[in-house]
Amino acid sequence: MRSGARSETRHQWLPEAAIYDEAAADEPLYEDPVLIHADGRLELEGNRPPSPAAVHHVDVNDDVDRSPP
Numbered sequence: 001m002r003s004g005a006r007s008e009t010r011h012q013w014l015p016e017a018a019i020y021d022e023a024a025a026d027e028p029l030y031e032d033p034v035l036i037h038a039d040g041r042l043e044l045e046g047n048r049p050p051s052p053a054a055v056h057h058v059d060v061n062d063d064v065d066r067s068p069p
Contacts, residue, residue, distance in 0.1 A: 010038045016061035021054050034058060 013035055018028035019042070030050065035043040042050055042058070 012036045014058070014060050018059045019050060020056050020059065022056050025056070028059075029054060 013033070015033050017032070017034040019030040019034065021029050030044060032045055036058075037043065042055065044050060
């Protein structure tokens, strides 16, 4: 990247997502909107970050609009 150039921050809004703590988990740790930042950080409603050690995977409902609110 050139000196002084700005990288565009990208993130993905997931209006219906479920966060699980293990591969075979039946119940999610969290179900609601999730924002995934370009660096992989997750943000829950109220700007709450989940503990990275607690998250195994995120399931997404692909049938919903992913436009930010």
